[in-house]
Amino acid sequence: MKGWMGKTKLFFVFTLLAFFLAGCGMENLTALDPKGYGAEKSMDLIILSTLIMVGVFIVVMLIYVIVLIRFRRKKDQEDHVPKQVEGNHKLEVIWTVIPIILVLIIAVPTVLATFDLADDSKAEELINVNVKGNQYWWHFEYPGEEIQTSQDLYIPTGERVYLHMLSSDVIHSFWVPSISGKMDVNAENVNTMYIEAHEEGVYWGKCAELCGPSHSLMDFKVIAVSPEEYDQWVNDMQNVDPDAEPENAVAQEGQELFEAKNCMGCHATDSAATGIEAGKINAPVGPNLTNFGSRSNVAGVLEHDKEHLVDWLLDPESIKPGNKMTGQYDELSQEEAESIAEYLLQLQPSEITPESAGN
Amino acid sequence: MSHDHSIDPKNMPKDPSKATTEGKYKFMGLWIFLGGETVLFACLFGTYLALKDSAAGGPTTQELYGMGLVFLMTILLLTSSLTSVYAIYHMKNNDFKKMQLWMGITALLGIGFLACEIYEFAHYIHEFGFTFRSSAFGSAFYTLVGFHGGHVVFGLSWIIALMVRNSKRGLNLYNAPKYNTFALYWHFIDVVWVFIFTVVYLMGMVS
Amino acid sequence: MSMTSAQKSGFGATLWDWLTTVDHKKIGILYLAGGGFFFLLGGLEAVIIRIQLISPENNFISAGLYNEMITMHGTTMIFLAAMPILLGLMNFIMPLQIGARDVAFPFLNSLGFWLFLFGGLLLNLSWFTGAPDAGWTNYAPLSIQSPGHGIDFYVMGLQLSGAGTLMGGINFIVTIVLMRAPGMTYMRMPLFTWTTFVASILILFAFPALTVGLFLMMFDRMFGSAFFDAALGGNAVIWQHLFWIFGHPEVYILILPVFGVFSEVFPTFAKKRLFGYTAMVFATFLIAFLGFMVWAHHMFTVGLGPVANSIFAVATMAIAVPTGIKIFNWLFTLWGGSIKINSAMLWSLAFIPSFTIGGMTGVMLASAVADYQYHDTYFVIGHFHYVIVGGTVFGILAGLHYWWPKMFGRYLNEVLGQISFWTFFIGFHLTFFIQHFLGLMGMPRRYWVFLENQGLDTGNLISSIGAFFMSFGVIVFLINIIYTTIKGKKAPGDAWGSGRTLEWTISSPPVHYNFKQLPLVRGLDPLWIEKMEGNEKMTPAEPVDEIHMPNGSILPFIMTIGFTIASYGFIYQTGNKYWLIAVFAGMAIALICMLIRSLKDDHGHHISKEELERVGD
Structure with a gap:
């Protein structure tokens, strides 16, 4: 009997836990399960303000329920005239002063956290990344390391990485909920923020400012790897040979098509980026494809396989309406698209990939 | 309580502009409206201040502005505000002819101001190639000063229409508030210009 | 034969009457009808949005159309539905509450309404050629780069209706300051009049910022200026500042008047004076x-x-303090009262928990660092729907049920009222509560699709189901209006039997001059005072005498048509300069109307003593 009860209890606790976790959303996307410095700071304030506000709500509801139970007009009271009360100074003072105190309890940590997250005094000694937002993709340049990449931002865990962000067209907003709150990416001024991931992982990033038809498809990833893996990745990316011939014949054909169909006009396959400085942001017309084979998704949202890549190459408009690639290249046949896909998918200059981050 | 306002000029009260409820409503309504206008100009000033240094390679404030003409314009508009005070003074004494005379002088001074402004704009466009489209500074400058100029144009049309309409029939309780509200509006335009003179021209020449 | 022709001329006369009316009550009804129409449109747009988001990666409507839908939903609901309906209530009720026979500027009142209506229609005409698609906040540079004429319609439509609203604001301020009945001191004014007054001040100081923003946007899009063009030194953040300098007061323009409504409804149905009037x-x-x-x-x-x-x-957190004061004062108004619950009261009672939740999330949003997570996500969507629907819409519905007998002489049906309340109320919480969590789980706002397997499916489904409940509630309310108009129970002057303010001292619906004799106000809740002293009606402050009333005029209507034609011209002259003809023609029509108005004497008309005595009370 007791064992049965115990099991039920355990079962109950686990269901509740599962339900709660499911209710928190997907790991590495949800802000409710913070895994970075900024997200933790935000979460602390979210919890603090929620607790205080729920307290206020309970008080209001208590009075509300009492009022509704005790003071309903009864059948025999139709002509009853209640006492006309003008007000009560003591009560007015109470419900003015207590909220002021509660607000102060939220205000002080808010101000401290605001200044903490805006602190860029140590930026120069740490890793800096130039971020460029474009309709509808992201570009990342590492001025200190003289490399660049697109869509997947690699960072080491446990270190602050400073992002200097600018837009090449309309306003975007850089948001990786599990690691940090968001910051707008404007066209006329560089905004700086820092992110710091506590553990390895592939974190979903979203554009959070309406930027056109494919606003909801402008996803990107932050790939947090161990500092050693990060160093290796940087090293690999610095030593890419862009002219390397692919091993298999289909991919070689793809490479030729890549040049013949004018893909090179917008897409680089070389990660070298010399002469860039933190905050001085310039970006190519299209995403850099140096490590395309290691991307976590095709076009930010599709599964990363040949089939989806071919779909994208054949008709990008149907996947991301309003994108800037549609119509910029000669039409491809199914076969040609497959060759190019074969070529692109074998572009894997580094062993450090999203899988290195643990998922 | 009498509702039937006598519009016979012979038994006019002192200050006919406030003798009727409609007159009071109008006067207050315009005051309130000017509150909104203040916000309008404040926003335009804010925009101008944010963009005044964004010349985008075109002429800057120091290269453009000159003291002489702007000083003349200021004198013209300030004087016109004073003459409109004289006009209202005569209205309160029921002296229609003198009121029309001083309102006429006010309008002439306003036209003089407007002529200077048109000359100024033409000068910038032809001598400096400084236009509404040449830079964010250009857009902000012409919008702020142009909005003020537009107000002057509206004020002038208003007073000229009033003077023509009433030239034959003289002052009465129905039209007196209209003159009064015009005068208030005209003072507002003057005050805005004082700010433009300071914020746009003086500060522009210094910095 | 003669019958039909008589009816026809009857219809023509009625139409002419409504087109030329300057009666604040008729203009109030026009505002309610116009606002109600746009509310249904905005609601339809909302349902389409929720159908698109009912399942992941749905393809019910295209991405471009979706952006048009969200833009028009927001713009319509704020500018063309919520605010006009509130202006309608203010127009109808406020002059009655202060014992006035009309507003200070009846002509302007009419002009304000027509500008709102034609501004709204102009904006919605964009559906035929492509609606605005940069969100209701219309941020530059997305709005500058948006192809087609959608944003141009947004700019001109809002400019027109905004001008109309500004006129309404000025009108109400002057009316309240100068037209109160004898004895109606400021601190004896009903709370709804107070909130109308304060909301009007907000309109006065907030709308010019929008006007400027819209002008800059218009110049950039139509005449090649460079305010928001980074390449020529412009700065798009200026738009955001101007928009929110207007936009934040705007949300108080939406909420303060309904605070006034609740402050009327609670005392009436609790039979108890408002607790802490001065503090309120x-x-x-x-x-x-x-x-x-x-x-x-x-x-x-x-x-x-x-x-x-x-x-x-x-500063934002500080707003919680006065808002809290209000909530507690309402609760203590009810405390010790004799509470009768009907539809009007249900909406008001439902407001308290709903709005408190909206206020809670408001304080949470004010914490800047927490907002780095909330901002531009469904958390924000949840928050502002809790205050705008849970506050403004509940308040509007409470006000409509409360004043419907005063405005139309018939009670809204109670059974239908309660059905629509419960479905709407449940649907509202289903739709929006879950959205707070969706936002934190990583769903930004204005997302055409959300991806599969991101834990967002269930929440969005629940939210969409809620939207259907809300739609059902609205439909039942419409049926209620039709039913009431045909068969509704007739209402006496003091329709609820426990009215406290001046509007309940006159007949339902009121005669067009409102008060045969202006009442003498002896304190707060003047009718209640008289009732407690056993008087059947108000003491008059003047003998029966001729009443001076303004004349109707068709000029506001024609003037508005002129402005609308000019706006159309502005929109299309970018492509073809011949459209400038429309600009000049439209402006000429409007200016000629202004000139006629200014130069043609209009002394109004008088209602004779004999006629007043014939009508009786």
């Missing part, structure tokens, strides 16, 4: 004042820096 008035002013210094809390993520963010965060 000061809290209203404080909210309005603070409302002007917090606009940048919509811009915490723009990169204004920690100093600005901190200041605006703390």
